[in-house]
Amino acid sequence: MEENRIDLKSLKEGTDLVLLLSKLGFEPIKRSGGELFYLSMLRDNDTSPSFCVNEKLGIWYDHGLAKGGTVVDFALAYWPGLDFRQAMEKLISHAGGSGLGPLAARPRQAELPMRHPSYLIRETRPIGTKAAISDFLSGRGILKVAPPYLREVYYSVKKEGEKRMELFAAGWQNGLGGWEVRSKNFKGCLGKKSMSFISGSGSSLAVFEGMMDFLSWKLDYPQATSSALILNSVAFLKPAILMAGDYHSVELYFDHDLSGRKASGEFLKSHSGAVDRSEIYRGYNDYNEMTQHSISPGKQSITQKENLPFKSKTR
Template sequence: MDFRKKKLSAQEAKEIDLTSYLSSLGHQPVEIRNVDYWYRSPLRNEQEPSFKVNQKLNVWFDHGLGKGGNLIDFGILYHNCSVGELLQKLDTDFSLHQPTSFASNKSVDRESKIKILRDFPLTSPSLLQYLHDRKIPIEIAEQFCREVRYELNNKNYFGIGFKNDSGGYEIRNPYFKTGCSPKDITTIDNGSNEVLVFEGFMDFLSFKTTTKNLPEKGQDFVVLNSVSFFERARPFMENHSQIRLYLDRDTTGINCTQRALSMSSKYKDESILYKNHKDFNDWIMNPEKAPKKHLGRRM
């Protein structure tokens, strides 16, 4: 089956997440301030980061050059090529199209139209490379994820699928993240008296990566798949004597953590481990700050 019937358009290229694209090129943020991601410029040599990406607007600005714009503006400068050559390069290098806009107000409509065609073990080179870039070993990912082929607007796509308790999938690839209905949390019940809570499955996989030498079934887990599902997860979480929260370090995640701490002494904030980073995965992607062995069970 041909999964690449339609060439990548300029509009689709502009909607590719800039931070994910920079990661695919080997560039990681030096600092994250809310929605602003600061890099050492990929377009020139510098010691102090002056290249900013506003992730909400999906635009960049290089203060040293005095230039900025969208992904196409960046790509033609970075690769020293024309717009047509850049679109061909994006098509050839990744073979992954962004199916719709990143705009959050379209997410419900997008998810309702996704039809899962089939799922199977992770095999696509571009997805395996994406996991490598996110510092997730394949042997960890394949325990919890599947490669999914799905249909959206009469076009076929593929990505890494993480199943929830209702049978829906959270889906990721280097250019976008989406999901299919029904939406729900994902719970892993190993009969432990403590539960670890993550906002997204990449953070859960990151934790499993850093603790792969610990007993495989020593803890229970909840992946919220959206912080909005925190209340839905409370019955499962509060059936444990200790609840360890590894939520994102953005405003939403921090506020959710603070509310949980005010509800019960069972809740513990573990996000201090990556306090200078956006989330757990962002932390392990930073080679200057290797995770420590104390991430596992506490005595």
């Protein structure tokens, strides 16, 4: 029936392939020559990013399969057990379309507020020029060590149907050029989400979930020379493990929660030189929580509330 027709042309033109992959749980590992590279989600044995997406053209190519195409071809490859119509309906449901009938292309701004063109980065400045940002970092206990790694990011955001808002935050760039931004009331990413790498020793690597934990570590160990990898999201655990394979020793500083313990376990199983260092902040949810407690001793930690063992650290 005509009313049950799937408009393939609108589906191809109106679906952001990169956004679709993100909704399915896949984030790019690197960007090169105008293309985004992922660990292939179509194969189980991919050890280096070989699934590439040309964001401008909206097409993909898997070098391991020697196969590629449009978002429609991806749906058929990603859901091989479904027939054509079922795969298209699955694609529409994940892409946010209405299902059957013509599918209108959606403006990018409505897809994800923190992607272009909804945000504009006005400028970045060294840490120390905006009192509110310095106060925020001081409250986290890491202002002293922040300047070499963080910048003050001044940006604006326009949500659909609303006026553009001028904002500022502490921020750092990730491996894909996106800005991870933090302020007292906001935590987000401007642009592509990815890991952040800080070069150091070629034989040892320290791995953290977030930048605040890394800065807490630098505060405690200012002479440490290890390279550092900040995941910015545990969704990047698999590529982090692959990257850590180039290092002889790996120190892990993950959170004391379910996802953090799971991440540590995966690392320890995958790398013979990995060591869990989270006992340093035992009794706290993460490294930075301990740092905050050291400057505000009356602040009760999450894990203390849960009556988990507490161990103080002499500074």
